[in-house]
Amino acid sequence: MGFVELLMVCAILPICCLAGQGAPERHSLYYVYTALSKAVNAPGIFEFTAMGLLDNRKIDYYNSKDQVKIPQQDWMKEKLPADYWEKGTQSRKSKEQWFKVNVNILMERMRQNGSDVHVLMWKHGCEVDKMADGSVRFVRGVDAYSYDGKDFLSFDDNSMQWVAPVTEAVPTKQKWDGVPILNQYTKGYLEKECVDWLEKFRTYGDEELKQQVNVSPPKVHLFGKADRSSNTLKLTCMATGFYQKEIEITILKGKEVIKKGDIGDVLPNGDGTHQIKLNVEAQRSDMDDYRCEVYHIGLEEPITKVWTLDGEMCDGTSAFLIGAVLGGLAVLILIVLILVFIAFKKKA
Numbered sequence: 365m366g367f368v369e370l371l372m373v374c375a376i377l378p379i380c381c382l383a384g385q386g387a388p389e390r391h392s393l394y395y396v397y398t399a400l401s402k403a404v405n406a407p408g409i410f411e412f413t414a415m416g417l418l419d420n421r422k423i424d425y426y427n428s429k430d431q432v433k434i435p436q437q438d439w440m441k442e443k444l445p446a447d448y449w450e451k452g453t454q455s456r457k458s459k460e461q462w463f464k465v466n467v468n469i470l471m472e473r474m475r476q477n478g479s480d481v482h483v484l485m486w487k488h489g490c491e492v493d494k495m496a497d498g499s500v501r502f503v504r505g506v507d508a509y510s511y512d513g514k515d516f517l518s519f520d521d522n523s524m525q526w527v528a529p530v531t532e533a534v535p536t537k538q539k540w541d542g543v544p545i546l547n548q549y550t551k552g553y554l555e556k557e558c559v560d561w562l563e564k565f566r567t568y569g570d571e572e573l574k575q576q577v578n579v580s581p582p583k584v585h586l587f588g589k590a591d592r593s594s595n596t597l598k599l600t601c602m603a604t605g606f607y608q609k610e611i612e613i614t615i616l617k618g619k620e621v622i623k624k625g626d627i628g629d630v631l632p633n634g635d636g637t638h639q640i641k642l643n644v645e646a647q648r649s650d651m652d653d654y655r656c657e658v659y660h661i662g663l664e665e666p667i668t669k670v671w672t673l674d675g676e677m678c679d680g681t682s683a684f685l686i687g688a689v690l691g692g693l694a695v696l697i698l699i700v701l702i703l704v705f706i707a708f709k710k711k712a
Contacts, residue, residue, distance in 0.1 A: 388496070389610055390627060393418055393562035394489030394506070399463035401471060401482040412460040417489075418565050419609070420632040426456040443568040470511055473532050485510045490558035500563060505554025524551050580637060581662030582606035586669050588651065595648045599671055601656035604639035612659040615644050622654070646671075 394417045403411050412428035415436075422436040433452035435441040467484045476482065488507040492500050507519035517533045519526055524547045528537040540546060582603035589598040603613055613625040623642050630640045646654055651671050658667040 388493035388501070389608075390491060390493055390503070391419055391562060391566060392489060392491040393558055393565065394487055397459060397463065397486040399460070399467055399484045401467045401480075401484075402478065404481055412463055414456050414459065418562070418569070420638075421636045423565065424452065426453070428460055431457060431460075437569060437572075439569045439572055440565070470516075470532070473535070474511075482512055483510075484516075488554070488558075490554050490562060492559055492562060500559065502555050502559055505551075505558065507550055507554060519547075519550055519554075521551055521554055524548065580605055580607050582611065582658060582660050582667070584656065584658050584667045584669055586656060586671050588671060590648070597646050597648050597651055598643055599646050599651070599654055600641055600643050601658075601669070602639065602641035603658050603660070603667075604633065605637045606639075606660055606662055607637055608661050609638055610661065611638075611640060612657075613640055613642055614657045615642050616655055616657065617646075617650070617653050 395414065396417065397412070397414045399412045400409075410427040410429055414426040414433075415422050416424040423440050424433055425436050426433045431453070433449055433456050435444070435449070463484060463486075467482060470484060471478070471482060486509050488505075490505045491503040493503055494500055505519075505521045508515070509517045515529050517526055517528055517536055524544075526537040526540050526547075528534045583605045585602045585604070587600040587602065589600070591597070599615070601613060601615055603611065609627055609630045611625075611627070611630065614621055615623045622644050625640050625642045629642070630638050632638055642656070644654070655668055655670045
């Protein structure tokens, strides 16, 4: 699998939400930790990194070189006291040591030697819906580990048990499930503590986040890709550059709704904004009958665009691929780069 294909895999990972005017606002808080089995000679890639992500925006960061947890948003630095960052730094250092030990354990369990680089990743956090009346509803919690890019172990919030999709993870599952109080703590963190922190961070950054919504409405682009063997066109409507994820995008033929996008199709760009795109197939002779409508809080009025034969057409390598790459999940790009680097080293 090549670099672009790996990015595409990341880009299509869903973010599960519901959409529509008046629908709840979906918000998330995740922490992602990544550890390598040994150092690699590549710029920007460290043996251990940790980052916090609020609605896919990086809010804090730590790496094994600098060994300091630092804010990534001005409002995080302004609102949180110095001891928060000091305690956070000590916590990250402890986790860095934990990861080093456990990467070695997994390598032994997998019967791997130290010639190759291996990657252990942990993602944990929560998602909530903010209702129209201001109340918050817990949607789901995630506490999951992957090893070399494959699922290794995850926490089932309902049963309060760990799920082991591979044989090598069973010993860890049995050990952790054998301490029920730890599983109760994990459930409590996901459903209560994580939600409290999410709401606190959202409150701290509320003014800036609102400004971002106001100054960054979606930009809408239409594309058409011709099928060389027929008169069929692949029509794409893409909205990008917006902060607030709640958006309605619809492709119509005349008055008939052909396809409608929801928040589950929204992907983050690398700069904190988002993008969404819809694809439909159409006959070339009917293309002028198709239009795309976009509704978003950042727009003074909805955007409607119509495909025309003199629009942006692609007859070979699709421009959609470029859009998808640019909109790939920012948190996973580092992992992709690491895996590509590892694959390259194995071939060398």
